Amino acid sequence: MSASVAIIGAGPSGCFLAQALLKANPELKVDLIDRLPVPYGLVRYGVAADHQGTKGITRQFERVFERMGATFIGNLTVGEDVSLDDLRACYDVVVLAAGLPGDRSLGIPGEDLEGVIRAGDLTRALYEHPDADPLPTLGKKVVIMGNGNVAIDLLRILGKTPDELAGSDFGAGPSAWLAGNDIETIDLVGRSAAEAAKFDPEMIKELSKLSGVTIRVEDMGTAQSDEGQKKLDALAAVDGHGAGPRQLTFRFGLTPAEITGEDGKVTGVRFQSASGDVAEIACDSFITAVGFAAAGPLGRDELAASADDLAAGALAPGLYATGWFRRGPRGTIPENRADAQALATRILADLDAAGADAGKGGRDSLMAERTDLVDYAGWKRIDEAETADLPADRTRRKIACRQDMLALALQKSEEING
Numbered sequence: 001m002s003a004s005v006a007i008i009g010a011g012p013s014g015c016f017l018a019q020a021l022l023k024a025n026p027e028l029k030v031d032l033i034d035r036l037p038v039p040y041g042l043v044r045y046g047v048a049a050d051h052q053g054t055k056g057i058t059r060q061f062e063r064v065f066e067r068m069g070a071t072f073i074g075n076l077t078v079g080e081d082v083s084l085d086d087l088r089a090c091y092d093v094v095v096l097a098a099g100l101p102g103d104r105s106l107g108i109p110g111e112d113l114e115g116v117i118r119a120g121d122l123t124r125a126l127y128e129h130p131d132a133d134p135l136p137t138l139g140k141k142v143v144i145m146g147n148g149n150v151a152i153d154l155l156r157i158l159g160k161t162p163d164e165l166a167g168s169d170f171g172a173g174p175s176a177w178l179a180g181n182d183i184e185t186i187d188l189v190g191r192s193a194a195e196a197a198k199f200d201p202e203m204i205k206e207l208s209k210l211s212g213v214t215i216r217v218e219d220m221g222t223a224q225s226d227e228g229q230k231k232l233d234a235l236a237a238v239d240g241h242g243a244g245p246r247q248l249t250f251r252f253g254l255t256p257a258e259i260t261g262e263d264g265k266v267t268g269v270r271f272q273s274a275s276g277d278v279a280e281i282a283c284d285s286f287i288t289a290v291g292f293a294a295a296g297p298l299g300r301d302e303l304a305a306s307a308d309d310l311a312a313g314a315l316a317p318g319l320y321a322t323g324w325f326r327r328g329p330r331g332t333i334p335e336n337r338a339d340a341q342a343l344a345t346r347i348l349a350d351l352d353a354a355g356a357d358a359g360k361g362g363r364d365s366l367m368a369e370r371t372d373l374v375d376y377a378g379w380k381r382i383d384e385a386e387t388a389d390l391p392a393d394r395t396r397r398k399i400a401c402r403q404d405m406l407a408l409a410l411q412k413s414e415e416i417n418g
Contacts, residue, residue: 002027002028002029003028003029003092003093003351003354003360004028004029004031004090004091004092004093004360004363005018005021005028005029005030005031005091005092005093005094005095005347006031006033006087006090006091006093006094006095006363007030007031007032007033007095007097008033008034008078008087008094008095008096008097008098008298009032009033009034009041009096009097009098009099009323009325010032010033010034010039010040010041010072010074011034011039011040011041011042011043011097011099011323012040012041012042012043012057012061012323012333012336012337013097013099013322013323013324013325013336013339013340014032014034014041014095014097014322014323015032015039015040015060015061015064016336016337016339016340016341017095017097017322017340017343017344018030018032018064018068018070019060019061019063019064019068019340020340020341020343020344020345021344021347021348022064022068022069022070023068024344024345024348025348026068026069029071030069030070030071031070031071031072031073031091031363032064032065032070032071032072032073033073033074033076033078034072034073034074034075034076035074035075035076035077035078036074036075036130036402037074037075037374037378037379037382037402037405037406037409038074038374038379038382038405039061039065039072039074039376039379040058040061041099042099042333043055043057043058043061043333044058044127044398045123045124045127045128045129046123046127048123048127048153048156048157049126049127049157049168049169049170049174050156050157050160050165050167050168050170051153052167052168052169052395054333055169057333065376066376071363071375071376072374072375072376072379073363073367073373073374073375074373074374074375074378074379074409075372075373075374075406075409076367076370076373077297078098078297078298079296079297079298079299080297082367084298088318088319089360090360090363091318091360092318092351092354092360093318093319093320093347093350093351094318094319094320095313095319095320095321095322095343095347096298096300096303096315096319096320096321096322096325096326097321097322097323097325097340098296098298098300098325099292099323099324099325100292100293100294100295100300100324100325100328100329101120101292101295101296102120102292102293102294102295102296103118103119103120103121103288103290103291103292103293104288104290104291104292104293104329105288105293106145106256106288106290108256108257108258108259109258109259110258110259110260110261110266110269111259111288113259113261113264113265113266114261114264114265114266115136115139115261115265115266115283115284115285115286116259116266116285116286116288117136117138117285117286117287117288118287118288119144119146119150119151119154119287119288119289119290120292121133122135122136122154122287123150123153123154125174126157126170126174126177127174127398128171128173128174128398128400129400130400130401130402130405131402132400135173135174135177136285137285138158138181138183138284138285139182139183139283139284139285140182140183140184140185140284141183141184141185141187141282141283141284141285142158142183142185142186142187142283142284142285142286142287143186143187143188143189143269143281143283143285143286143287144186144187144188144189144287144289145189145256145269145286145287145288145289145290146188146189146190146198146288146289146290146291147188147189147190147191147192147197147198147199147250147252148197148198148199148289148291149198149199149200149203150289151188151199151287151289152188152199152203152204152207153203154287154289155186155188155207155248156203156206156207156210157178158178158181158183158186159186159207159210159212159213159246159248160178160210160212161210161211161212162175162178162179164209164210164211164212165178165393166393166394167393167394167395168394168395169394169395169396169397169398170394171397171398171400172397173400183246184245184246184247185246185247185248185249186246186247186248186249187249187251187281187283188248188249188250188251189251189252189254189256189269189271189281190250190251190252190253190254191253191254191255191256192252192253193221193252193253194217194219194220194221194228194231194232194235194250194252195221195222195223195224195225195228195229195231195232196228197231197252199231201230201231201233201234202234204231204234204235204237204238205234205237205238207238207241207248208237208238208241210241210242210244211242211244212242212244212245212246213241213242213244213246213247213248214241214242214243214244214245214246214247214248215238215239215240215241215242215248215249215250216239216240216247216248216249216250217235217236217238217239217249217250218249218250218251218252219251219252219253220232220235220236220239220252221252221253235250251281253273253274254271254272254273254279255271255272255273256269256270256271257270257271257272257278258270259286260280266283266284266285266286267282267283267284268280268281268282268283269281269283269286291329292324292329293329298325300321300325303315303319303321304321304326307321310326312342312343312346313326313339313342313343313346314346314350318350320343320346320347322336322339322340322343323336323339323340324336326339326343327339371410372406372410374405374406374409374410378408378409378410379409381408381409381411382399382405382408382409385399385408386398386399
């Protein structure tokens with residue numbers, strides 16, 4: 001079977017799916033299409049810059065392109081540069097693996113005040129996404145709303161000393177910004193009880209390595225399950241850690257009701273407890289890390305609402321979804337692997353059923369005349385430039401400007417081929 005497959009999104013979900021498809025059927029023509037000039041999506045721009053072990057999954061993804069025959073097509077935005085309908089007309093299978101790049105809103109008064117910062121916006125700037133806004137001024141008092149892994153990432157990163165950034169891929173700009181912050185307190189607030197927090201206990205244990213902080217845990221409560229007890233044990237292990245000048249405080253069971261401010265700038269947040277008590281925490285900035293939502297031109301929510309079988313990843317004949325695009329903003333990279341493997345089985349079964357109807361022209365009939373697309377060789381030129389002549393304490397020096405990336409990637413005239 002030489003059917004053509006377009007996977008929209010070259011992050012973990014897309015790469016895992018390409019891997020599963022090509023392992024099962026090496027004759028497939030699989031293209032991974034990304035709106036950025038670089039692959040790996042969430043691993044490059046979502047995984048914390050100081051979690052290099054997690055980022056090592058890209059070595060597995062490299063084999064998908066270098067040994068298994070998948071093709072990378074970067075700098076192409078589906079829904080803008082080419083329509084989804086046109087893409088579907090050219091490929092036997094189209095899979096949406098574009099994730100959920102938007103930030104969820106709290107839906108409370110005051111979210112438009114200066115100093116209210118979305119976690120996705122902040123992490124994109126910290127990890128040097130080419131579409132990121134400049135890094136904001138945080139001030140002395142910071143509140144982080146949320147108790148998932150993204151919130152803990154931000155707590156840990158903001159609590160680090162400059163020396164503790166060694167071994168990461170934080171660039172010069174974000175490194176200087178982190179070193180220049182004059183933060184005195186960070187309150188991490190969760191709506192749930194501590195035992196029901198969304199973080200991985202291993203993420204909490206990492207905080208014990210911070211040298212410039214003092215950690216306090218409020219309202220820890222008791223656990224009703226083994227999993228909840230693991231979270232409480234991790235919190236108890238860091239409670240009272242350190243004697244540094246930056247105070248990190250965990251608070252649980254508080255629901256945000258209103259963000260207060262003066263002259264258009266945030267000054268505090270009012271919370272309500274389960275018992276109805278009201279508490280206010282003063283702050284100069286309020287970071288919301290409460291999950292992600294659909295954004296961009298693909299119309300994820302509409303496609304999900306009309307899907308033939310969303311649970312199985314089937315949106316319509318020949319159109320599928322995987323990863324967060326399918327199931328919403330939950331699950332880790334290993335869960336995306338399992339999701340992709342299950343979808344590969346469904347796609348192959350559907351292609352077998354289609355039989356002779358499979359065999360559309362794929363990219364050759366749609367993108368042959370475009371000269372601004374980045375292939376895998378173009379990405380490797382970017383990769384080589386980012387990893388050459390590094391500072392001794394960094395693993396990569398990202399190119400943050402899209403035009404600079406394109407200048408490197410397109411410096412040789414090479415056709416997209418697979």
